[in-house]
Amino acid sequence: MREAHQDAVARVSEERLWRRHMEMARIGAIPGNGVNRAALSREDIAARGVLIGWARDRKFEVGVDAIGNLFVRRPGRDRAAAAVMTGSHMDSQPRGGRFDGIYGVLAGLEALQAIDEAGVSTRRPIELVAWTNEEGGRFPPCTMGSAVYTGARKLEDFLDVTDNDGVALRDALARTLAAAPGLALRPLNAPAAAYIEAHIEQGPLLENAGRTIGVVTGIQGLRWFNIEVSGRTDHAGTTPLALRRDALRDAVNIINALHELTRDAADAVRFTVGRMLVTPNSPNSVASHVLFSVDVRHPDPATIDRLGKAVEPAAKAAAKQCTVKVTPTLHDDPCGFDPGVVDAVERAANGLKLRSMRLPSGASHDAMYMARVCPAGMIFVPCENGVSHNEAENASAADLAAGARVLTAALLELANKDE
């Protein structure tokens, strides 16, 4: 590693990085050390304000695009060169933790600040991005900001998505943009030279193996669906079961069938129904309508393809009394990261004498969309007991700082390559 790069890496501050995590964790804090910071909510707006303040303190350029992705840029010597990018997201699950997403944003800011304090110039700009609505907990589907940024999905397709209270994304986005006026408007789909995302592992492999750095090789494939079951509401005391069109009963029939479909002795298939909305949702009225989510994942392209195609026919065959509408909301094939970026991450870990291992990601990340438009990769750090999407999510300050150092070194290598 060059001496100037070593100086920058040495300026990564474990104390500052941890303090910023704890400051962000206060925004949307919930009992049990958790965070509820839904995309485009008041809490998300507050977190954006804090990030913008920190970026402006260092005089970095701050921009925003049409879906609210937030960009913090440190210019390079070559004004025409595409940026090396890093980032993650600031939104959380409704009962989420203090590290999922926000770590990649704060590690990226820490890298930018360390490089800036060391006075290291780079040929390419280095740019941090905080993607809008990675979780999809409030406005399904997930990884929305990176999907729109990379052109995989159209902004217009998401504007009418509503949250559980009926608020449209269109309105929540407008409020979020209005809350941070005067930012440079950044075009969608600008060219990028590379993208590296730092994230907690959200699984137990690093901890079990005693490694500090995960060199992520790719992301498993997934399919998301909304399944809507439509029947008829009736009086629970007077209507014989044979005459009912009970939407909740058929929703249960469909979930039973999907459990059969996804049964897997190897326990590699991930099948989850995590969201269900019942109408009218009253104890003595038969349900007229049920909407529920289906999330299926697998690392093998052929398996996820087969399972994804089987969901709609299985759901329709399982319904006995109601009509069924199946809407695909997310379709991501398994993604392999760029060997050059994977190698750069591994080299940076080795250079810092950190114990690393290569591993795939079970969770989806914005890096999946960036991998479609530029060489991309990820850095994982351990999280306690592999727990995530839970208030109990935890990570050590030392591991978080180690990941930020690997990120700093890898960004510098990629930003000064080809000189």
Add this chain to the structure above:
Amino acid sequence: MREAHQDAVARVSEERLWRRHMEMARIGAIPGNGVNRAALSREDIAARGVLIGWARDRKFEVGVDAIGNLFVRRPGRDRAAAAVMTGSHMDSQPRGGRFDGIYGVLAGLEALQAIDEAGVSTRRPIELVAWTNEEGGRFPPCTMGSAVYTGARKLEDFLDVTDNDGVALRDALARTLAAAPGLALRPLNAPAAAYIEAHIEQGPLLENAGRTIGVVTGIQGLRWFNIEVSGRTDHAGTTPLALRRDALRDAVNIINALHELTRDAADAVRFTVGRMLVTPNSPNSVASHVLFSVDVRHPDPATIDRLGKAVEPAAKAAAKQCTVKVTPTLHDDPCGFDPGVVDAVERAANGLKLRSMRLPSGASHDAMYMARVCPAGMIFVPCENGVSHNEAENASAADLAAGARVLTAALLELANKDE
């Protein structure tokens, strides 16, 4: 029938009764001719205001008790005599119709007004009551107002019940009482000489048999439970199914087991899961907590007793990964109405040359609680296709008026008995 009584019955106005239904139906109107008038809501408060106005127009005495039951009284000659009571409820299901409950209130008011216009004096007072929260759709359980009035349940047991938005009944009740100041405070559990409730049938028997009046002989028994399943939220992409404690998956396992438990070739058992709340309710988070309602009914005392006792062990045996808490919220044994009141209703129908039939009620009604403290009965009128708890609920103006005439005649007989 005495001549004075005939005069009162003749003053029952089909046109006025229908007009009042349509006026009430505007309060909380929803698409498809339906009504959403939740107990103690803004809409309930508005409906109460309208009823109080109509009562005061006739100079009837208006009172209220601690749980918000509303009383409209026409005094009798004997100041010491207990009242003959009639009534029903003004709240509706979330997607309810224009006749369920409100018919019994408006038919009772019509009877009072017809008797008053005819100048008929009665020995006993006749009193109309609009019971609070019969439906239980917002604040479970149902028939709450009559349960508290008759002493079957304590008011304090319900004050902390919350609706789906977290509003406590205590606060909604206080707002409702404050909105109609200056009413006489009526004690709970005052003695009653008799109680007759008019209601749409909410089933198809009268219509199928071509009868106008149902002489109701009793109400089937029911058991209500809240079942809470507690697990752990986890990341849907990273957590193997074998390591999950998925509350929604176990909720489905329990519902499957309860379907087995209540399976009935004769289709006489009514089993309904109508309400389900999922936490955190996000597509890519495993559910940590699910609460759902169970409603089981049967006319036979031994059968409903056996089923009710089997719910908790069946639910606990069916859960594979989570803990289960079963809370009984309503326990009503089958109720047989008083033969004297049943006969009086039948006599009134015969006296008016209306085709009637005796039948049991599949739905619960406030009359069930009143039957514990005084001789009680009910009058049913047909509803279209037997549909209720649904926007499409319908009834004919002529049938509604016929029921109000039978009610008027029966109330007069009971209020002037023993002279």
